Amino acid sequence: MGQGGSGTLGGENLLFLTDEQLRKGIEAMFFAYRGFTADPDRILADHAYGRAHHRALHFINRTHGTTVNNLLTVLGVTKQSLNRVLRTLIADGLVESRVGRTDRRERNLYLTEAGKELERMLSEAQRNRMRAAYRAAGPQAVAGFRQVLEAMMDDEIFRQYIALKERRT
Amino acid sequence: MGQGGSGTLGGENLLFLTDEQLRKGIEAMFFAYRGFTADPDRILADHAYGRAHHRALHFINRTHGTTVNNLLTVLGVTKQSLNRVLRTLIADGLVESRVGRTDRRERNLYLTEAGKELERMLSEAQRNRMRAAYRAAGPQAVAGFRQVLEAMMDDEIFRQYIALKERRT
């Protein structure tokens, strides 16, 4: 995609794109991501789970009945890696895996009540952090935040994700 | 640009803080971080290094002569974990470890020429991604991006980092 497009960028924005500014952005991203995961990580540690379990719970909750394959694509890991996490979640009764109706090779994934409860605890902790940051920064900053993040994603991955969401209804 | 009233937010900002908006922010953070690390990760794979090596190189380059203890604090890992990474970087001739002048228990860490070169390759890839995102979003969005990220950090950790930077000059 043509990086130019929307902008009508004047010379002004060359000013703030010094290496020093970019480096500060990189470090901010590093430290912020640590803060972003810190609260859920503490909860997960109590349950002997890791971040991978959180990600699985999040996206299963997000798209009920998603397949293992969909989840792989979204999470960007191998099926073997995801399988290990799913196995423990299923064994612990947090996730239910039903054989697909139309294609019986597929497994449709759902959160059980217990799964929903843990997911709620985790996402609540994370939302609280996010909410506090949004409040402190203000609505306009939030809009900018989202714009930059979206520009920073690998386009393919995100488009796949959107496509998956739209395909199922 | 107008967003002047950084504090004193009216009731308006309650509107955009729905759980759905927060969830989108959380997912954007997840996908963006993947994009953020993707390019350096590819380079690191060629050298049989991992993300941990990149982080060490980055912060040694950032504050020449930093000590092991400072680095632990900034990176938020244990000395055993950092030591493993540092050992390989020193063995491979990318990092030099000199006994401290004033306190000879300390080790001051420096990048060698080879270390600087790899660091440059990695950070250039990451800066390119960041620059493209900044360009696409525009200066105002970048300001908001930084504001939200800074509000999302664990305050203590970041303050320690700033303190470290200021202490040495």
Next chain:
DNA sequence: CTTGGAATGTCAACAAGGCTGACATAAAAT
């Protein structure tokens, strides 16, 4: 219908990089 390939998911084994605990050494501080 049968057979071969493709898609999907599971099991096994390995590696990176976190972690804790224990311990050694050297130097600084008391």
Next chain:
DNA sequence: ATTTTATGTCAGCCTTGTTGACATTCCAAG
């Protein structure tokens, strides 16, 4: 002289990536 601090190292564990091998299921071509 003793204690504390900074660092390094060894051993062992856990999570979460990886690849390889394999079973099951579906579908399409013969």
